[in-house]
Amino acid sequence: MKPSPITPLILGRGRAGQAIAHAFNWLKSSGAELAEPRFVARGTNWEEACRGVARPLACIANPHGLHTKALLEVAGAGIGFALCEKPAAVTMDELAKLRDLPTRVGILHGYRQSWGVAKLKELLDSGALGRLVAIEGRYWQASAAERALNPSPQKTWKDDPALSGPFDTYLDLGTHWVDAASFLAGAAPEKIRAFRSIPSGSPSHRDAHVQLSIHYPHLTAMASVSKLIHGAGNHFEINLLGEAGTATWNFERPDEIRLGHGREMRLIRRLKDSAGSGLPPFHGLGWLEGYVAIASGMVAEMNGVSKGAYPTLPEHLRILRPMLDADWI
Structure with a gap:
């Protein structure tokens, strides 16, 4: 039986939220089994947001200081996969709360995917x-x-x-x-x-x-x-x-x-087509290439095709800890 399509649920309608929506729409137009991305209103209960959605993918693109709260709410609603804009945490206390998060989270560090x-x-x-x-x-x-x-x-x-x-x-x-x-x-x-x-x-x-x-x-x-x-x-x-x-x-x-x-x-x-959008050299999507590559990796993992090659939350926390503990001169 064919699985239900993945539904991206996007929290945040700013530039990052729009970029995430464009990335999933690009993948959908390229043949990926995806439902139309949905924007989640600020303050919406994530369990309510997932009602009627067989395979949700939470996407966090609200202001930086609210990322940790959103990720904890996503995990509390039992959502297994999420994408999150950087930084996932802005304080050491927030970082500690994310250390054992059960949700598989990809961080949108698009430059690393270039x-x-x-x-x-x-x-x-x-x-x-x-x-x-x-x-x-x-x-x-x-x-x-x-x-x-x-x-x-x-x-x-x-x-x-x-x-x-x-x-x-x-x-x-x-x-x-x-x-x-x-x-x-x-x-x-x-x-x-x-x-x-x-x-x-x-x-x-x-x-x-x-x-x-x-x-x-x-x-x-x-x-x-x-x-x-x-x-x-x-x-x-x-x-x-x-x-x-x-x-x-x-x-x-x-x-x-x-x-x-x-x-x-x-x-x-x-010399080869992009690993993200599939476009040829010098005809890429610019800033969106990283979003497409990370979204594609997450979709592949959710579909059991391959282990997604994208920046993960544990990797992100390992660089965020010394950043939040920096010596300022």
Whole structure:
């Protein structure tokens, strides 16, 4: 007997919630057995939301400070699978509550699912770069820069620490970069030292520029993470610095890696269709590629086809713990 289709139930109608809906609609249009995604109203009981739904998949995309509460409610309703925007927790107390969550949770760290980060890992594991000395990079945007030029910026949920948690840029963008670096390092950070800058007139929790020194068992990574870069787009970049070579991937050129040896540099380009959307090189979905890849992995796991290859909650908590326990300088 053919199983009932999976129904994505999405909490949150902002940019992330819409991205999740687009990802599932893309998979559905590509032949996946999925029901139309449904948006769950704020405050809805999850057991009520699942009424009449044979195979629910909870998707958490509400404000950061509400993620833990939502995941606990999803688990309490007996829902076996969920996707969650990062960060899953914004305090150490919340992190502890998620440690033994029975629900299988995928975290929407889309950059880790990209061709570029996967190719960097392949180069590293092949020995093409020699011994890895350091990982360095940046994640730059311009939203705080634009806000700084506005004499009367519009209030958003990120201005309320009850909704955003005690950080802005650090957990919003920094978690993505630390996740990708940790995947490449093959370990969770042992310790993080960090500096942050809060723009004049902004609430004390709205850090806009952060510099990170991330200490792993065998190397150190350094990153500049910022929403205060005037003129920036969505500049996510990772550099692997090896004794025998250097490799660089930049999200704004998603299907290319710059590979350096000595004084020479060459480009490696993606030649095959995307593992997420299935689209050819230089014709991908951009930011949505990661959402499609993670959603596809979760659907495959729910259907018993394969163990989903996507960032999981336990992995996320292992990088989130040192981030929440960082030494601020």
